[in-house]
Amino acid sequence: KVRKPMEITQKIELQNHRPFPPEVHVAFYRIAQEALTNIIKHANATEAIIEFKQRRQRVECVISDNGSGFNVNQVSKGIGMISMRERAESINARLRISSHKGKGTRVSLIWQRPQAE
Secondary structure (H helix, E strand, O other), X not given: OXXXXXXXXXXXXXOOOOOOOHHHXXXXXXXHHHHHHHHHXXXXXXXXXXXXXXXXXEEEEEEEEOOOOOOHHHHOOOHHHHHHHHHHHHOOOEEEEEEOOOOOEEEEEEEEOOOOO
């Protein structure tokens, strides 16, 4: 299968360079990897945007595309979707996946640093 060229834009905002736990770092990496793999394999997108924001108490990653979209309820039982949800749950992060046919997909992952830290 021949893949179309895709423009990928990265937006990184670091307001605090305080490191976060290794398990959070790995979960963000793996979820982003799965989201990007899905875009390449299934979305038929010409554009993807990766936004990463690190603040004092919070880390957020949003990956969106302009692809074909899908019905989240029909695909939610797929291995990739289950894996992303399990990884988010393992670090007590909030994962939101929204998609609409013909309007692309948006994967949002937010981790809040526990108050005790």
